[in-house]
Structures are given as C-alpha cells and as structure tokens.
Amino acid sequence: MNKNxxxxxxxxxxxTGPVVYWMSRDQRTRDNWAILWAQEIALQQGVxxxxxxxxxxxxxxxxxxxxxxxxKGLQDVENDLSKKNIPxxxxxxxxxxxxxxxxxxxxxxSVVTDFDPLRIKRAWxxxxxxxxxxxxxxxxxxxxxxxxxxxxxxxxxxYTIRPKIQRALDxxxxxxxxxxxxTITWKEKPSKNNWHEVMQxxxxxxxxxxxDWIKAGERAAHIALDAFIKQALLTF
Numbered sequence: 281m282n283k284n285x286x287x288x289x290x291x292x293x294x295x296t297g298p299v300v301y302w303m304s305r306d307q308r309t310r311d312n313w314a315i316l317w318a319q320e321i322a323l324q325q326g327v328x329x330x331x332x333x334x335x336x337x338x339x340x341x342x343x344x345x346x347x348x349x350x351x352k353g354l355q356d357v358e359n360d361l362s363k364k365n366i367p368x369x370x371x372x373x374x375x376x377x378x379x380x381x382x383x384x385x386x387x388x389x390s391v392v393t394d395f396d397p398l399r400i401k402r403a404w405x406x407x408x409x410x411x412x413x414x415x416x417x418x419x420x421x422x423x424x425x426x427x428x429x430x431x432x433x434x435x436x437x438x439y440t441i442r443p444k445i446q447r448a449l450d451x452x453x454x455x456x457x458x459x460x461x462x463t464i465t466w467k468e469k470p471s472k473n474n475w476h477e478v479m480q481x482x483x484x485x486x487x488x489x490x491x492d493w494i495k496a497g498e499r500a501a502h503i504a505l506d507a508f509i510k511q512a513l514l515t516f
Contacts, residue, residue, distance in 0.1 A: 281320065282452060285313050285426050289393075290409045290416040297389030298328045298466060302379065302408075305396040306421040307333075307353055308498040309360040311456045314419040318392040319366075319459060327389070328466035331361055334371040334379050337482055340400070345488050348479065349496045355475055356497035365462045367469045370478065375404040380411035386468060388414060395420040395427065425452045 301318035309315060315331065322329040333354060358368040371378050383391060393405060395418050409416050420426035425448040435441040494500075 281313060281317055281457075282454070284429055285419055285421075285452075286317060287418050287426075287428060288415070289405060289418050290412065290414075292390075292413055292415040294415060295389045296325050296327060297387055298322075298330060299325070299390045299392065300383065300388045301329070301331045302391060302393040303331050303333045303357070304394055304401060306394040307350070307357060308501075309357055309364070309459055310498060310502075312394075312421050312459075313456075314392055314394040314421040315459060316457060317417065317419050318390075319462065321390050321392070322462070322464070323460070326464060328367075328464050329462050330367050330369060330386075330388075330466055331357070332369045332371065332379070332382070333357075334373070334375040335478065335482075336374060337372065343488055344479075344482065345490055347482050348490055351475060351478060352496035353498065356499055358473060360498070362472070363461070364459055365465060367466055368473070369470055370473045372478070376407035376411075379404075380408045383408075383412055383414070390414055391416045393418055395422060397427065425449065 299318050299322040301315045303314070306312050306314060319329050354368075354370070361368045369382075371382055391408075391412065391414060393416070396402070405416075405418070420428070423430075425445050429448060429452075430444050431441060
C-alpha cells in the first residue's frame with residue numbers, strides 16, 4: 281500500500297500486541313485501505329486483528345430508518361469478517377469515553393482508523409488520541425487520492441481542485457489487494473452481536489418507516505454497482 285495514504289495521529293510507543301481497526305466512515309471489508317493497512321501491521325508483528333465499531337445512540341438527528349440501514353450493513357461486515365478470522369466488536373456510547381477505555385482494557389498496541397472530515401469525528405479522534413499511549417494511524421479509505429495529499433487548504437471550486445486530483449491519479453489509482461484470512465486468532469474473541477438488542481438501545485426518532493426498495497450492506501452495493509456498469513451505464 282502507498283504509505284502516503286497513512287498519517288500518524290499519535291506516534292505512541294511501538295510494542296507488539298493486538299491491532300485494532302476502529303471502523304467509522306468506511307463500513308466495508310472490501311476495497312478498504314484502512315483495514316488492509318491494519319492487517320499489514322498485524323501480520324508483520326504476528327498478532328491478532330480486531331475491527332471495532334462504536335455506535336452512538338444519537339448522531340446528527342439520524343432517524344431509526346438511517347440507523348437500521350446502517351446496522352444491516354454492519355451485520356454484513358461482521359459476517360464477512362468472521363470468514364476471515366477477524367472479530368467484530370460493537371461498542372455503544374460516546375466514542376471519546378468508551379473507545380479509549382476499551383483499547384486499554386484489551387491491551388491494544390496499535391490503532392488504525394479511517395479518515396472523516398466531519399468536525400465531530402475529528403473531535404472523537406483527538407479525544408481518544410489524548411487518552412491512549414499507542415500508535416494511532418488514520419487512513420483515507422474513502423477517496424482515490426487522500427484529501428491531505430490533494431490540497432492543504434480549503435478549496436472553493438471544482439475548477440481549482442480537479443487538476444490537483446488529476447496530477448496525483450497515476451500514483452494513487454491502483455488495484456486493491458484482497459483482505460486475507462487472518463492466521464492469528466484473538467484469544468478474547470467475542471460471540472456474535474445480538475443485532476435485535478442493539479436496535480433497542482438507540483435514541484433515534486422512529487419518524488419514518490424503513491424502505492424496502494433498496495437493500496443495505498456491502499454485498500448489495502456491489503450488486504447494484506455491477507448492474508449499473510453492465511446495464512444503466514450503456515444507456516448514457
């Protein structure tokens with residue numbers, strides 16, 4: 281992986297021990313540079329890899345429809361990771377409070393997370409970073425060219441940022457490797473999550489019913505993309 285996709289949020293003391301990918305924005309197992317980087321670290325050290333997701337009971341006025349759609353997708357993530365011998369741990373609560381506590385409790389020695397430009401997400405990461413003493417890395421798994429590589433300043437129009445992206449495409453437009461089956465098992469591997477119970481703890485407003493014309497999850501997204509490429513794209 282191109283190491284320019286990685287930036288260090290906290291150097292920390294490099295010790296051998298379990299590696300965690302704190303998943304947030306990029307809720308998928310395929311085509312995800314953040315989990316690939318986390319696995320690269322774990323395999324180099326010969327240690328377990330764990331994926332952690334922190335569910336906040338309320339987030340930016342999201343409704344139960346939005347939460348429900350996300351949780352169905354996370355069930356797919358959990359199932360896919362189980363086939364790779366990678367446990368998926370679900371926390372509930374304010375990330376700045378529960379994530380660092382969980383990392384310390386389980387003796388995590390390296391943390392990787394995905395890039396998110398939202399102010400609230402940046403605040404969560406800053407708070408967790410202050411509370412841990414291990415290496416903490418951030419990967420832009422969302423964009424072909426990492427945002428911090430494209431520009432160091434706020435851009436005001438597509439006409440200013442487009443050429444900057446195009447100049448970097450040759451370096452960053454590359455094929456994704458496959459996520460491997462992890463060979464080191466975490467001794468504290470938890471049981472699968474009870475997703476019905478998870479829905480009960482949410483504070484989200486049940487203002488609109490779930491939709492049935494679109495399916496949640498990474499697998500459904502790949503099917504929709506494949507159909508678009510093979511069918512709809514030809515009509516343009």
